[in-house]
Amino acid sequence: MNLKIAVLAGDGIGPEIMKQGVAVLDTVGEKFGHQFTYTPAVCGAHAIDEVGDPFPEATFKTCMDADAVLFAAVGDPRFDNDPTIKVRPENGLLAMRKQLGLYANVRPVATFDCLLHNSPLKDEIIKGADFVVIRELTGGMYFGKKYQGKDMAYDTDIYSRPEIERILKVGFEFALKRHQHLTVVDKANVLASSRLWREVAMEMAKKYPKVKTDYMFIDNASMRVLTEPRFFDVIVTENTFGDILTDETSSITGSMGLQPSASLGEHTPLFEPVHGSWPQAAGKNIANPVAEILSAAMLLEHFGLKDEGALIRKAVNASLEAKVRTPEIQVAGGKKYGTTDVGSWIVDYIRTAK
Ligand code: IPM
Ligand code: MN
Numbered sequence: 001m002n003l004k005i006a007v008l009a010g011d012g013i014g015p016e017i018m019k020q021g022v023a024v025l026d027t028v029g030e031k032f033g034h035q036f037t038y039t040p041a042v043c044g045a046h047a048i049d050e051v052g053d054p055f056p057e058a059t060f061k062t063c064m065d066a067d068a069v070l071f072a073a074v075g076d077p078r079f080d081n082d083p084t085i086k087v088r089p090e091n092g093l094l095a096m097r098k099q100l101g102l103y104a105n106v107r108p109v110a111t112f113d114c115l116l117h118n119s120p121l122k123d124e125i126i127k128g129a130d131f132v133v134i135r136e137l138t139g140g141m142y143f144g145k146k147y148q149g150k151d152m153a154y155d156t157d158i159y160s161r162p163e164i165e166r167i168l169k170v171g172f173e174f175a176l177k178r179h180q181h182l183t184v185v186d187k188a189n190v191l192a193s194s195r196l197w198r199e200v201a202m203e204m205a206k207k208y209p210k211v212k213t214d215y216m217f218i219d220n221a222s223m224r225v226l227t228e229p230r231f232f233d234v235i236v237t238e239n240t241f242g243d244i245l246t247d248e249t250s251s252i253t254g255s256m257g258l259q260p261s262a263s264l265g266e267h268t269p270l271f272e273p274v275h276g277s278w279p280q281a282a283g284k285n286i287a288n289p290v291a292e293i294l295s296a297a298m299l300l301e302h303f304g305l306k307d308e309g310a311l312i313r314k315a316v317n318a319s320l321e322a323k324v325r326t327p328e329i330q331v332a333g334g335k336k337y338g339t340t341d342v343g344s345w346i347v348d349y350i351r352t353a354k
Helices: 014-032 045-051 057-065 089-099 113-118 161-177 192-205 218-227 239-253 290-302 306-321 339-352
Strands: 002-010 035-040 068-073 104-110 130-136 146-148 153-155 181-186 212-217 234-237 260-264 270-273
Touching: 002 014, 002 057, 014 035, 014 068, 014 290, 014 306, 014 339, 045 089, 057 089, 068 290, 104 161, 104 239, 113 306, 130 161, 130 239, 161 181, 161 192, 161 234, 181 192, 181 218, 181 239, 192 212, 212 218, 218 234, 218 239, 234 239, 260 290, 270 290, 290 306, 290 339, 306 339
Parallel strands: 002 035, 002 068, 068 270, 130 234, 181 212, 181 234
Antiparallel strands: 104 130, 104 260, 146 153, 260 270
């Protein structure tokens, strides 16, 4: 298979983990006889520095011309604490999601047996947890009308029926392919937008009789994902709730550095880690490349390359079992491995796998 991949490494640890993601793709390509070509493009803080725009038109074109986008992370503390700054690296990420029509963000949450101890949660609670959070990605407060005055500010949590229907459809279809259980997470006891979500979901549920659909308030869901994560199969929720919930659920896996995601919608699909740019770690060779590598696996699986994706997952699992791990998940007294060591180990595993 030929795949044209736009490579957006972004800021902070982005370039370091991206290097490992691309190395893994190259190795898989060689092994299975695929042709992957990469077109790098700028985004985030360094795009602001270079061209004054965190998601320049040229980068948009590169993404539109590609079959898939492999993304790393954007963000830079230079932009964080100055409220007068108008253009931030994060605006680039949001513009990219919006312009590519990427309304469905798929964030799988699964434990690795050998990392159960790395979670602050009890082993017996998280063992076997395996669910997917489908986060709406181009609506809600992130994109609703905003105003910031001197003494007053607001963001509007706005959703139209078609926006709700298309994301719920993704949720129902995922549930059908998995264990036929969908949990719609909202705040329908307080928010009008949530009440519309729930109304639409209840109508749609009738068309999916095979799916057991339940409804949960976000506050309750935030607790249940930690106290009873095995309850969940597929969660579907709006943008802001999904953002918060998936940082929380990374504590089940043991590290944010292990969580990949896929963003799907109207145009080129995009694959990116759930974590951010971790600027404090940039250049130190300590960032975990696994979320990026697993995002590459999701990319291949999206194009039907199941064996290829499975081999990457097997290699990642083997590296974790062999305790070839970056510092944030290494066992006490365990050997120190950097970003490049973990990446190379996984590459070698794939290259030499029978
Ligand atoms: C994420 C990130 C982004 C978001 C930020 C960087 C704008 O936290 O992808 O979860 O809030 O969507
Ligand atoms: Mn987030």
